[in-house]
Amino acid sequence: MPTGLRFTDKTVLVTGAGSGIGRTVALAFAAEGARVAVAGRTTASLDETVALIEQAGGxxxxxxxxxxxEDEMRGLVAATVDRFGSLDVAVNNAGVLRGRNGTPMGDVAVADWQAMLDINLTGVFLALQAEIAQMRTQESGGAIVNIGSNLGAHKRIPGAAGYQATKAAVSALTRAAALDHIRDGVRINAVSPGASATTMSMRPGETEEERAERMKGASPLGRVSATAEIAAAVLYLASDDAASAVGTDLVIDGGASA
Structure with missing residues (x-):
């Protein structure tokens, strides 16, 4: 791996790294010299991400x-440090959207609400606790980037109450944690994407071509964001270039919430 890259000899942990934004983020960190721990619930997709990184020389x-x-997140951080020696950057990307699009809040299934709370919010909370516990022991501290959404704190639409509530809470949690732990040497920020080139932005039965046509009128930019554009924002906030960014929630949504 070439020297002089922003994350040479750094260890980066990415949750939800088996596909979509998480996979692109993992590949981007590896391309900049990082040792990357990719985490998720599906072994096969994680192995595919690792293979792509290794094929590129990472x-x-x-x-x-x-x-x-909680036990699995603590174990994940411990396994990462055992394998690579440190935890310098963490990206908490795992998230879900449950239920049918357009379901009014009063009709949301409790099971769907609970699943989004468990993964989108409690998952970030537990990840932060495990990551901070390690980073505050390191002389170099660390940087954490949570993946939020433009839906919630920045923009609301009908029929996505549960998802928006959890993602708005991620924004608030990020800012609170950032204030609590910057003096520990742990710098915490968030990136909040809008519609991006993943399956989550597609309506049921919609093709990529149909989505592209819809987005011409639905977004000021006229298209979805590429996952590489989201990754670029994540890497910026995790890098020394953003050393004074603390508690930032960086919205990347093509102007949808402007």
């Missing part, structure tokens, strides 16, 4: 973990 390892379980 270093990565896969770890299965459920972000909603």
């Amino acid at each position: 270093t990565a390892a896969a770890f299965t973990a459920d972000v909603s379980r």
Whole structure:
């Protein structure tokens, strides 16, 4: 791996790294010299991410973990440090959207509400606690980036109450944790994407071509964001270039919430 890159000899942990934004973020960190621990619940997709990183000359390892379980998040951080020697950056990306699009809040299934709370919010809380516990012991501290959403704190739409509530809470949790732990040497920020080139932005039965046509009128930018554009924002906030960014919630949504 070439020297002079922003994350040479750094260890980065990415949750939800088996696909979509998480996979792109993991690949981007590896391309900039990081040793990447990719985490999620599905072994096969994580192994695919590791293979892509290794094919490009990078270093990565896969770890299965459920972000909603405290013991598994503590174990994930311990396994990452045992494998690579440190935890310098963490990206808490795991998230779900449950239920049918457009379901009014009064009709949301309690099971769907609970699943989004468990993964989108409690999962970030548990990840933060495990990551901070390690980073505050390191002389170099660390940087954490939580993946939020433009829906919730920045914009609301009908029919997504549960998802928006959890993502708004991620924004608030990020800011509170950032204030609590910056003096520990742990710098915490968030990136809040809008519609991006993942399956989550597609309506049921919609093709990529149909989504592209819809987005011409639905977004000021006229298209979804590429996952690489989201990754670029994550890497910026995790890097020394953003050393004074503390508690930032960086919205990348093509102007949808402007």
